[in-house]
Amino acid sequence: MSNYKSVQVLIDEALAKEEPVFQIVLAGQVQEQALSKEELIAKMTETYGVMEAAMHNGLNSQTKSSSGISGGAAYTLNQAHKAGKTIGGDVLDKLLMRALAVSEVNACMGKIVAAPTAGSCGIVPAVLSTIKEEQEISQEQLVLSMFTAAGLGIVIANRATVSGAEGGCQAECGSAAAMAAGAVVEMVGGTPRMVGHACAMALKNVLGLVCDPVAGLVEIPCIKRNAIGAANALVAANLALAGVESVIPVDEVIDAMRSVGNSMASALKETAEGGLAATPTAQALASKIYAMQE
Amino acid sequence: MNVFDVIGPVMIGPSSSHTAGAVRLGLITQALLGEPVIDAVIELHGSFARTYRGHGTDKAIVGGLLGIETDDERIRNSMDIASSQGLFYRFEVVELKDAHPNTAIIEVTGQSGKSVSVLGSSVGGGNILIRRINHLGVEVTAQYETIIVAHTDTPGAVAAVTDLLAKQLINIAQMKVYRSNRGGEAMMVIETDQTIDPALSILLGELLPVRNVTVIEPI
Numbered sequence: 001m002s003n004y005k006s007v008q009v010l011i012d013e014a015l016a017k018e019e020p021v022f023q024i025v026l027a028g029q030v031q032e033q034a035l036s037k038e039e040l041i042a043k044m045t046e047t048y049g050v051m052e053a054a055m056h057n058g059l060n061s062q063t064k065s066s067s068g069i070s071g072g073a074a075y076t077l078n079q080a081h082k083a084g085k086t087i088g089g090d091v092l093d094k095l096l097m098r099a100l101a102v103s104e105v106n107a108c109m110g111k112i113v114a115a116p117t118a119g120s121c122g123i124v125p126a127v128l129s130t131i132k133e134e135q136e137i138s139q140e141q142l143v144l145s146m147f148t149a150a151g152l153g154i155v156i157a158n159r160a161t162v163s164g165a166e167g168g169c170q171a172e173c174g175s176a177a178a179m180a181a182g183a184v185v186e187m188v189g190g191t192p193r194m195v196g197h198a199c200a201m202a203l204k205n206v207l208g209l210v211c212d213p214v215a216g217l218v219e220i221p222c223i224k225r226n227a228i229g230a231a232n233a234l235v236a237a238n239l240a241l242a243g244v245e246s247v248i249p250v251d252e253v254i255d256a257m258r259s260v261g262n263s264m265a266s267a268l269k270e271t272a273e274g275g276l277a278a279t280p281t282a283q284a285l286a287s288k289i290y291a292m293q294e
Numbered sequence: 295m296n297v298f299d300v301i302g303p304v305m306i307g308p309s310s311s312h313t314a315g316a317v318r319l320g321l322i323t324q325a326l327l328g329e330p331v332i333d334a335v336i337e338l339h340g341s342f343a344r345t346y347r348g349h350g351t352d353k354a355i356v357g358g359l360l361g362i363e364t365d366d367e368r369i370r371n372s373m374d375i376a377s378s379q380g381l382f383y384r385f386e387v388v389e390l391k392d393a394h395p396n397t398a399i400i401e402v403t404g405q406s407g408k409s410v411s412v413l414g415s416s417v418g419g420g421n422i423l424i425r426r427i428n429h430l431g432v433e434v435t436a437q438y439e440t441i442i443v444a445h446t447d448t449p450g451a452v453a454a455v456t457d458l459l460a461k462q463l464i465n466i467a468q469m470k471v472y473r474s475n476r477g478g479e480a481m482m483v484i485e486t487d488q489t490i491d492p493a494l495s496i497l498l499g500e501l502l503p504v505r506n507v508t509v510i511e512p513i
Contacts, residue, residue: 004295025297029296029297032296033296040297043298044297044298044301047298047301047302047304050304065308065348066347066348066350067347067348105307106307106308107307107308108307108308108370109306109307109308109313109350109353109367109369109370110306110307110367110370111304111305111306111307111365111367112304112305112306112307113301113302113303113304113305114301114302114303114305114310114419114420115300115301115302116300116301117310117419118305118307118308118309118310118313118314119308119309121307124301146297146301147297149301150297150298150300150301151297153300153301154295154296154297154299154300157295157300158295162300163418163419165418179300215345215348216341216344216345216348216349217308217345217348217349218307218308218309218349219308219348289345289347289348290344292347
């Protein structure tokens, strides 16, 4: 049974047993949680239901967040998409609008699934649901791939961190993209090795990304970083499915993320003291928001 | 850490620490009071104080005091629900010494006039740490099923409680005992592997040195 200290160990176990990664994770969870496979799958299906509802609600909403600094981006993109004003094609547009939708629901105090965190909650659902539709994959297969995503996420949390306060945005939106990339590769039939390469490449793409939320709120730049994180996952998955490999092994990439996070200044780790949060515009917005509380 | 820790929890946004954790602080305070809250004074420190409106920390704590769970969309409207249920609340911004950035002191009074004060922090990912209950310094994380027993510091009090738990085949994972002074107010914080049903909670409450029993479910 995997101890979730290494993605490579998960992959090797899958290869040795000639099973997908999700089976290895699922079997491990049966032991750890004292639940049956069916119970675990049922619980994950319920979790996906919350994700779907958030995507739906966010796409149809123009509500502003209570701070007033975000809201309506998913709706705007959807309208532009329908009017043919965008250039990335159906898959990219769907991916982006869904990631924005979930993230905006989160900002508006709606119900979401932290994946791995609330700040990065749009990426996994956007990637899996969009590709499920495009490739006509069953919901059951999607739900199973969420165990792959979770297995990758646990290793990242164990070896590095998934908290912006500890590792910056690379640890939140980077981890979410790495989880989504590996999971979507497996969902469409990629090999365990491809899962590892996709995970590695998605994380590599955003090494060093700082966590600099304006006024300390999970809105700017978090919501748009969810859209970009979803696109990052798709890029990495596409490369991996084509057979392109990450030269740096996945576990070493995760370790690099941890060490980059450790050497990041605290002003760039969710304290709202650096990066975008320190810009004049952000400072002005923050003063306005703090004044609301007086 | 299991799969539902990393794809989960299902929660009301926007922040696991500033919203979900804050709901839990309110829930635990309400559980300790053991009756509907009619008055609450909530002091916020650090990042809680600076960003509570944008993160909905205020709605979250009041929601918790009303018994609304972390994944319940009514959190968004908890202020209105509080008004309709006769819960009066007041928020104050404070600066505490040596406190975690996300700390709140919640003082509540119930219908019977009973009151409870809790100092707790939201330490990340929806996890919390209660540092003070009334005047007693404690450490409660609520990651396990947790029994909080308020009792009078007397010989045999701990034995009476643990004996009853043993007879009900409840395994204690961790336990700590705190007291204000010898023979004074005391508290046991007991983390168990099994769930504690209401009947057992009542039995514990009937033990002689025990004044109050609260059972907190894990996240």
